[in-house]
Amino acid sequence: MPTHSQLNKQIVRRFNQEVIAEGNLASFQELMDEQFINHSAPPGADNGPQGMIHTFNHILRPALADMKVIIHKQVAEDDLVTTRKTxxxxxxxxLMGIPPTDRPVSIDVIDIVRLRNGKYIEHWGINTLPVVLQQLAKKLSEL
Structure with a gap:
């Protein structure tokens, strides 16, 4: 029988595949607590559930064809799961004002998710999106 930490890791893996990679809104509703807070949302941005799905379905997915999430490592303790992924x-x-370049993109991410009753309740994260945006802008200026 899986431990509490193993179950939490499975939920986070499912969120990454079904919600981030596939854009599945039914899975998002099932896995997201309505009181969710994204502590890493940019200042002035919606830090609730709708802000989170907006990032995936209206910013990343339309800009990145064949989007995938590769999970490299997960560590779980109590109600927290830390994931290193790309x-x-x-x-x-x-992508955030940068026209298409048809280049491959890799955004490295480390995030921490707190779960409650099998749902996302809090998120903290860091990622390399700003570096990726700089690289894409540079490629455009070289053309």
Whole structure:
């Protein structure tokens, strides 16, 4: 029988595959607590559930064809799961103001999720998206 930590890791893996990689709204609703807080949301941005799904379905997915999430490592303790992952795709749509370059993109991410009753309740994270945006802008200026 899986431990509490193992079950939490499975939930986070499922969220990464079904919600981030696939954009499945039914899975998002099932796995997201309505009181969720994203502590890593940019200042002034929606730090609740709708802000989180907006990032995936209206910013990343339209810009990155064939988007995938590769989980490298997970560590779980109590109600927290830390995940080191890479979000990959091909830059075929506008990404935060940067027109398509048709180049491969890899965004490295480390996030911590707190779960309550099998649902996301809090998130903290860091990622390399700012570096990726700089690299894409540089590639455009070289063309």
């Amino acid at each position: 979000i990959t795709g091909t830059h075929t749509g506008t």
